[in-house]
Amino acid sequence: MTFSLLAALPQVGEMTVATGAARWVWLAVAFPLVGFLVNGALALKRPEAKTAVSVVGTGVLLAAFAVAATVFVQLRGHPPDAPIIVSLWSWIVSTGMDIQFAFQVDQLSVVMLLVVTGVGSLIHIFSVGYMRADAGYARYFAYLNLFVAFMLVLVLGSNLPVLFIGWEGVGLCSYLLISFWYGDKANADAGKKAFLVNRIGDLGVLIAMFLLWWQVRSLEFVTIAARVPGTLPVDGGIIIAITLFLFLGCVGKSAQIPLYTWLPDAMAGPTPVSALIHAATMVTAGVYLVARNSVLFAMAPTTSMVVAGIGALTALFAASIGLRQYDIKKVLAYSTVSQLGYMFLAVGTGAYVAGVFHLVTHAFFKALLFLGSGSVIHAMHHAYHATHSHEDAQDMRNMGGLRKYMPWTFGLMLIATLAIAGVAPLSGFFSKDEILAAAFGRGETHKIWLLFWGMGLAAALMTAYYMMRLMAMTFLGDNRTGAKEREHLHEAPWIMTGPLVVLGLLSLIGGVINLPAFFPAGPHHVLDGWLEPVVAAASRLMPVAMPHGATEWALIGGAVTIAAVGLVLGWKLTLANPIPTAHDAPEDTGFARVLFRKYYVDEIYDALIVRPLVAFSRVVLWKGVDQGLIDGVGANGSAGLARALGWIGSRLQTGQLGFYVVVFLIGAVWLLRTVAQ
């Protein structure tokens, strides 16, 4: 039966044949890929050709964006009834298995396409200014282009294996980019950590994939969505297992509890990388995966609750760590983790559109914040560089009063701060409000969602606080950089500020893509309508009751108040006392110290998991088996002679044939006992 099970069932689920621009969607992947090849070749052969690298590196992204825009226009003009599948070639075809290398063009993937190429283009342009002086300029752009190509494969893939190529690929690029400045061991370690933690998540995706194959005999998203509701029981063990394993992948990639620790470390890479990969695109892949498989998650309410719970918890937890960080990028890193938590709260609640909406607005304002911080670090770095100082260019305690020197950066980052804090009518306000309202509305079906909503609200307060604290410490008050350095502080060049302006505009008005009904002006619920075909099936399975009328207004009032309170507190408390520079600052004490040390999570993981593993391998395998058994059992001190000759690597492999034979025989005795039973 196993084999006949593999016989291809007819593909079910509607799909549309590609026409017009959609047929050429693969160009969006091909352009960055070509960029990677060209820049890679330049990196190897002529790394000094920086102008060519800049033109190619950003040009391919703009071209990809043009493709995305064209496809978007086509879809807008003629909304297809079902996803358009652009099949490029038969990838894994064998009896009973037909996996096409195919792209799926529908409303959701186009949104992602636009975000990745659009925000990606801006960040590429910014990088031209930011990385210009770096020796590895061409290599940097090669990796960045490759990353975008993989990211687009991820969002465009029409089935899980193709998505997985992108999923693994972005992980690999992330690893390469985090450890871009590999000379510093900490950076290389951060890259390794990111890769390994991500692989734990990837494991989940792989297992989910095989469970799906086993149960549904297809890995095409369209087919899965069509077939699963009829074949698997709602909230049954299998569907819960599948969705939980998928979510494990999301937890790894999107840095949720308990696998979030890699993301703050990932800030070791260049700042534009943090903006592109660790804020705007790759880390949101988990949210995308849930939205893409919304039908599966809607069929597993238990998993959805776990998703929402983990999301809410992460939002709160990460925000609280952000309260006491001094490194400007670390604050933003924890902020990203926290905002991703919001997105998972949304998709776990069943508000898939709200999740995607927040994903989009977050891409705008978080990219802006990261790039803005990049400008600040750029300025600080130059200042310290000019005076040969070795102070930390990223420590906010060394900043202060930068508003004077960098007015554009200040203004634009302020917009982003207000947006992330949820001040009406900026983009973040609408998306965050929609998530919180959905969570509150779901409280009617299960009380626990009220708790999630409360956690989201508390996280909102903290968000407003730490963001304002960041702004106050960086831009307000007196400057603490140092007298000599001060004169070297200046605004970044236009090639860097330009993208910031665009992002500022988007952060400002980004909410327009999905205005709520109560908003006095503009078209309402555009994104809701746009994504309706994608999430309709899931919404029917798991409807979201949005609050209306007085409740709605009360919720909005509460949220805005909380944002305002947070902002004011952040501003006043931060500037209430003079801030010592990083050099002179006393150690934090009490709970502040716990927060600064990020709840000691890294240390706890280290103590609970890493060190026992190392200790196990060292003590048991080496000390116990080798030194104890081998020496103790008395190979006449041969181990000593061996050590003198220089031991390499594993200590169990003693080189003693007698020991090998004993191991062999123990295995043989065990094996014979097993078969003789």
Added chain:
Amino acid sequence: MMPIDLQTPSGVTLALLPEILVCAGAMLVLMVNAWKHHTGADSRLAGKVALASLIPAAAALAWLWAGGAEPEGRPFMVALDGFRFASLALILIATAATILLSFGYLEREGLIAPEYYSLLLFAASGMMFMAGAEDLMVLFLGLEVMSVSVYVLAGFNRGSIFSAEAALKYFLVGAFASAFLLYGIALLWGATGQTGLSGIGERLAGGELPLMGKLGLGLLLIGMGFKVAAVPFHMWAPDVYDGSPTPIAGFMATGVKAAGFLALVRILYVAVPDAASTWQPVVAALAVASMVVGNLVALSQRSLKRMLAYSSIAHAGYLLTALWPGTRLGAGAVVIYLAAYVLTTVAAFGILGVLGKGGERDVTLDSVAGLSKRHPWLAFALTVCMLSLLGFPGTFGFVGKWAILSGVVGARHILLAVILVVTSLISAGYYLPVIMAAYMRDAGAEDPLGGRRFDRAGVVTVAVAITVILVLGVLPGSVLNSAIEIAGTLVRTGGSSLVGIGR
């Protein structure tokens, strides 16, 4: 269709033509040796003769395969089915690649003894007998021909104490394991009265294996477990690979392992498919142990050669996992994974061969640091190898892992699938640093290759292997199909129902 009567001497000759031609090649090389025996050019000539003698063997194989040779009546002594032909093709590929990679290596290391190539061909013929055996006696003798030749090849670098030690260790443990294997054959024969694999299968059809047969099967598995370096019978492998000349280490990791697995598939799927409840737990346990131990210990290796040795142990674990289901898909997965593994490993050992000298024992991560700057193509090839061994999507290795997982999940052993995935995640911990070092670390002042270069044969071998890995990673369809088709020929000749099918 081309029925061949294996009962007649002429039929057997026809069926064994590829093996016979390889043996003839070995003897031809010996004759060339008798006159030309002294210089590097002589050695090269012997290599060329050896390589050329593979061509008629391959042609004979192609003729048999394309003609659809099949036994008239019952299979006898030697199998005649698609699975054997595919096995022979794999072994011929591994042998040809090893010969090509040996040209430059032997000259550089001053190993001027043209007998090398003749022993290589003897070993190849042994592998072919073994993998295509329809009878346990043929299997045992083929294994001995292979082993005896490889024992000598491991110690071929007579000036090196490491090479001598590798040969001694391999020989002593190998002979020890052979005794187990032989005992297993004796008991399996005693339990069934048959040495023919399909004969055993028929005798057992539907019945239970008597105790003597179970013990025999267990002992057989021990012997084969040694040959494929499965934990806990693996301890020899790192030391022996380490001490052997690098092309030979590659040959052991590819040819010997492939022959072992192909023979194992034949034994388990043709002779004892009905005793699956006896061997499946053992295979599963060996698979898990190999995957865990191989990958974990590989993490702690500094020398790339030893790292590859432990990695080959881990890959034995993956292959055992592929073997586990006992289904057509399982046999197909073994073939496809072996193909991916052989190609990748041949290329990896080939690259290793130019990275160091004097046996490559001292090649570490530092040796590849900054390789991309000076030798971008070499670094690229190394990267592809590591990614394929890791099972990264887009490489042939991924397709192989995919096939294994499909088979295992299809046979409902989720735990085994999970362990395979987890351990291959661990393997990222030692494959990726190689890529890291090649691309991201700065080279020292000296050229990492120190003037060593691939000769043309080496470049062609590695380039072809890398191209195939990439092309089949992207377009694996036809290979997957034919692998399953090939597996179908084996399962059909088994003539009895397989576990998994029918559930």
Added chain:
Amino acid sequence: MSGQTVFYILAGAAILSALLCIIQKNPIASVLWLISTMFALAGIYVLLQAQFIAAIQVLVYAGAIMVLFLFVIMLLNLGRDTGDLRGMPVRLAAVLVAGGLLGELVLLARVTPGSMALLRGTAVGAGTPMASFPAGQAGAAAPGAQGVVGAIAEPLFRTYLVPFEITSILLLAAVVGAVVLAKRKL
């Protein structure tokens, strides 16, 4: 003296010699005890009606192969090697592991011709290689005639032709290999 008694005496001698072989510190003594085991086994072969095998056991195994061992030991002048056994803990471990192995293999003692009756009836039936060759009826010969050289030669050159030819390759490969390794100068 019945055949059974002789068997047990020879079996005891074989086991005792084997034990002495593995515990003798002097390699030459080990070789001699191993040869003694082989002679005892040859005796058992005669009892089991395998006279030809008994003959080549003495001629080839004890006579040729073991003499080769002896020769190499003498050549390397290893006669006075002492302290050749591993230490006490290893001995204990070895005995334990071997006990486990023997505990499993000893189950074979329960096998009787009766328990194999099912096979006996079909041993030379359609399924066996021996019956495959029309002329290969040797297997059906009476047990008493089995020791005859011809009775073995028949299947060897007919049924087992392929393995027989492979042994020729094996010997050639071994000779080439031995020469490559042992020759002082190539």
Added chain:
Amino acid sequence: MLLGPSLLVSAILFTIGVVGVMLRRNAIVLFMCIELMLNAVNLTFVALSQVLGLGGQVMVFFVMTVAAAEAAVGLAIILAIFRHTRSVDLKNINLLQG
């Protein structure tokens, strides 16, 4: 027919050979213990051939050939290592490890 007792003797001799392999450090003696194991298997073949026909005796013949081939190569390998270390004691032969 002495089938059971023969198989038992064979198992005992095989085990003794195994013990020897574990116990001995002299490569040549260790190799002799492997020969002992092969002899034990031969006894199994001969004993079973009483029931199953002459095939078993033919196999013994093959096993002897294999033993001869292994002896040739094995002793050559031992000679090769002796040239390097002036000893065949396995305790000295552990350069490869880790």
